[in-house]
Amino acid sequence: MSSARVTRSGRKALESGESDKLPSRGIRGKKGVQVVYDSAEDVEKKLKWEPPNWQKHLENIRQMRRGRDAPVDQMGAEKCFDQNAAPEVMRYQVLLSLMLSSQTKDQVTSAAMTKLREHGLTVQKILETGEETLGKLIYPVGFWKSKVKYIKQTTEILREKYGGDIPDNVAELVKLPGVGPKMAHLVMDIAWNKVSGIGVDTHVHRISNRLKWVKKETKSPEDTRVALEDWMSRDLWSEINWLLVGFGQQICLPVSPRCSECLNRDICPGAKKKKDFFL
Structure with missing residues (x-):
């Protein structure tokens, strides 16, 4: 007792x-x-600390995302790989789609992935492709010149160290050129069907701070990931990325969020700071 x-x-x-x-x-x-x-x-x-109203926040966001019609739902990493390819090829394509997605809109990433797949998106094919050609295929993704180098370097490592497959753990994934924690956790989820952590991008980072899902304001996506995982049940980790990314693309925008359309407008700490949203 x-x-x-x-x-x-x-x-x-x-x-x-x-x-x-x-x-x-x-x-x-x-x-x-x-x-x-x-x-x-x-x-x-x-x-154990938990954010006020977080369950209601989550319920409302799920309701607003029920249509799954945001860009991430149609053109995100889960939609960019060839589902009929061999497993190791699918995993390689997931990795590359996430590498391309950094600082890039889903529409642009999807277009680049389509061109790459038409060209031939396997470890061997990319190794045989010159940097100039590769650059033309992925342009205009953000920082495309740097990504060309990262893709070539990473692909070479995959051939030499992993037999053409990708690593199956976060520790090894983040050692690859151009791969950070957010990408690594999403790769684990999408490519390996393993939940290793929450994939926190700028949308998840921004919304988590607006909703006060973090004890104190966080300065980086990685800080936000650590803060969220400290209190959030692990069975929610996989859902949070696509849920908040789509919400951030459609309603909780970086600039001029559409608070008047948000079901959380009365319980969102961020919205309450701007009374004009309720006029």
Whole structure:
């Protein structure tokens, strides 16, 4: 039996790692005083921070995203690879689509991936393709010149070290040229069907801060990922990226968000700062 409250000394015991020394308190009942201990699980649950209204925020965003008609739904990384290709080729194409997507709109990434697939999008074919030709195929994705070099370098590593496949863990993925944490977690989810972390891009980063889904304002997507994973249930991690990205593309825009159209307008900390949204 566990108590319903956490004492100050109980909090201190948990934070110091001495969960086996959590204090007891007496409860007087018909059979006298009964000693009741706070379990470590009870105390930890009560100490865990969660954002106010986050469940309602999430429910409303799901409702607004029910049509799945944002650019990410039609042209995101999950739509850019050849689903009839060999598994290792599909995984390679997922990786490249995410490398191209950085600082690039989904429409542009999708167009570049279409040209690459028509050209031949396998490890061997890309290694046989000159940088000038590759550049013409992926232009005008953001930072296309740098991405040409990253793609060539990464593809060479995949052939030499991974037999033409891609790494199956985040630690090895982020060692590849041009691959960061966000891409690595999305690759794990899409290519390997494994949830390793939340893929946080600029949309997820922005919206998480607007909704106050982070304890304090975060300065980078990676900081946001760590903050979200600290409280968010792991079974939500895979959903959050596509859900918030599409929401950010359609309603919670970077500039002039459409708060008047948002179901969270009355409970969003970000929207409440601008009274004109409710006029």
